[in-house]
Amino acid sequence: MSQADEDRFFEVLEGRADGDAETSGARVLRQAVEARAETLQEIAEIGGTPVASAEQNEGVSARRQALLVKLRSMNAFADLPAEPPPGQTAQARRPNGGNAPSLVERCMAHFRDSWLRPLSFAAVLALVVGIIVQQAGLDQQADERTIVRGALENAVAAERLAQFVADLTTRLEARGAFVVAAQINDHEWNLSVEVPATADRAPIQELLRDAGFRDIEVGGTNKLVVRELASPPAAK
Amino acid sequence: MNGAEFLRRMRLGRVEQERVFHECYAWMERVCLTVCHKFRIYDQTADDIVQEVISTVYLKWETYDERAALSSWIYQIARNRIIDELRKLRTQPVESLPEDGDEDSFPLAYLLSGNLEQQICVAQVIAALESQPPARNGSMRMVDLLTYIVEHAPSTEELAVFLETTATAAKERKSYLYKRLKELCMELCGDEYCRMIKRCN
Numbered sequence: 001m002s003q004a005d006e007d008r009f010f011e012v013l014e015g016r017a018d019g020d021a022e023t024s025g026a027r028v029l030r031q032a033v034e035a036r037a038e039t040l041q042e043i044a045e046i047g048g049t050p051v052a053s054a055e056q057n058e059g060v061s062a063r064r065q066a067l068l069v070k071l072r073s074m075n076a077f078a079d080l081p082a083e084p085p086p087g088q089t090a091q092a093r094r095p096n097g098g099n100a101p102s103l104v105e106r107c108m109a110h111f112r113d114s115w116l117r118p119l120s121f122a123a124v125l126a127l128v129v130g131i132i133v134q135q136a137g138l139d140q141q142a143d144e145r146t147i148v149r150g151a152l153e154n155a156v157a158a159e160r161l162a163q164f165v166a167d168l169t170t171r172l173e174a175r176g177a178f179v180v181a182a183q184i185n186d187h188e189w190n191l192s193v194e195v196p197a198t199a200d201r202a203p204i205q206e207l208l209r210d211a212g213f214r215d216i217e218v219g220g221t222n223k224l225v226v227r228e229l230a231s232p233p234a235a236k
Numbered sequence: 237m238n239g240a241e242f243l244r245r246m247r248l249g250r251v252e253q254e255r256v257f258h259e260c261y262a263w264m265e266r267v268c269l270t271v272c273h274k275f276r277i278y279d280q281t282a283d284d285i286v287q288e289v290i291s292t293v294y295l296k297w298e299t300y301d302e303r304a305a306l307s308s309w310i311y312q313i314a315r316n317r318i319i320d321e322l323r324k325l326r327t328q329p330v331e332s333l334p335e336d337g338d339e340d341s342f343p344l345a346y347l348l349s350g351n352l353e354q355q356i357c358v359a360q361v362i363a364a365l366e367s368q369p370p371a372r373n374g375s376m377r378m379v380d381l382l383t384y385i386v387e388h389a390p391s392t393e394e395l396a397v398f399l400e401t402t403a404t405a406a407k408e409r410k411s412y413l414y415k416r417l418k419e420l421c422m423e424l425c426g427d428e429y430c431r432m433i434k435r436c437n
Contacts, residue, residue, distance in 0.1 A: 037386075067290060
């Protein structure tokens with residue numbers, strides 16, 4: 001690559017020459033860099049700092065509400081320890097960030113070059129043998145009389161599921177409940193409703209009763225199910 | 237709320253995180269739409285990109301480095317998502333594009349000179365430069381050097397003043413930028429669409 005090629009590239013990049021097919025990349029790069037600078041400038045003009053919205057709790061747009069419901073179902077909002085332990089990364093602090101690798105690594109480091117290593121190996125072996133022995137007994141017939149299947153679920157049926165769930169979520173939250181809504185499929189949503197002990201139970205119970213649910217627990221997490229209202233069979 | 241404040245509040249837990257979500261939503265939506273419109277992406281596609289970008293912000297907020305402006309971070313997420321959109325566009329037949337729409341209905345990729353592959357290539361090269369930290373503390377990032385060269389077409393002496401160095405060192409930095417662009421171009425685009433320089437071999 002000669003100095004002449006480099007000079008030619010910068011001539012086109014700087015806009016001092018139009019270039020040709022062989023330097024079209026330099027021209028496109030110039031346009032892209034200019035567009036980037038303009039965009040960043042426009043964003044800066046919007047305001048570098050987010051401004052609190054006056055409509056924070058009311059008049060929430062459907063898109064915003066839908067995104068909020070989606071983010072909750074993805075566990076995006078989660079409590080974290082206030083201060084990270086020294087040397088621990090942000091990712092490792094996240095509750096759903098996966099601490100397992102670091103735990104395994106720590107165990108490996110702990111047992112490395114130690115007399116505990118053969119002992120830990122023996123313990124794991126004993127555990128495996130125990131599981132195998134336990135599994136071997138599974139082919140025995142269970143006593144069906146002691147098994148209760150199909151516990152009652154707290155479910156209702158509704159038309160326009162997404163709208164129903166979004167409305168219910170908004171109203172429950174306005175009364176102090178924490179709600180996580182997850183769409184299971186086109187016909188079913190699951191709601192996890194947590195009522196803090198400090199919240200007033202009565203209006204939440206009333207709201208849920210109006211929606212068709214049974215009473216729920218305070219201080220625990222309640223699983224609710226919303227299904228699509230089955231349409232009546234077409235008349236023959 | 238600046239970037240540091242954003243992080244501080246996000247670390248307070250889910251109640252505060254949801255407050256931040258509500259407070260920042262309109263602002264983030266506007267930032268994302270500005271980026272989309274710059275790439276001539278509108279309507280449903282733009283709305284979908286906005287939703288995905290804001291989702292990414294709240295799913296990956298712990299990776300945000302508060303030394304950069306929050307808006308710049310959001311810009312980068314949006315731009316990367318748009319590159320993905322352009323890649324999807326690459327797989328669409330040209331016949332599927334409207335024939336009689338006004339020019340705003342076409343993506344920028346079709347309006348700029350060069351082909352779509354080249355647009356994607358260049359966007360990726362700039363993204364790679366953006367993610368590259370300065371070589372030393374206090375030195376200028378290559379993406380900023382590139383922007384300065386594009387915007388000011390400086391002489392070697394002017395570049396030396398801008399970089400606060402000697403003319404010889406400024407020339408070396410410029411040559412290094414050229415070399416790095418070539419490397420990125422080859423790495424990200426391969427030979428066929430890499431026409432950043434006369435020849436990329």
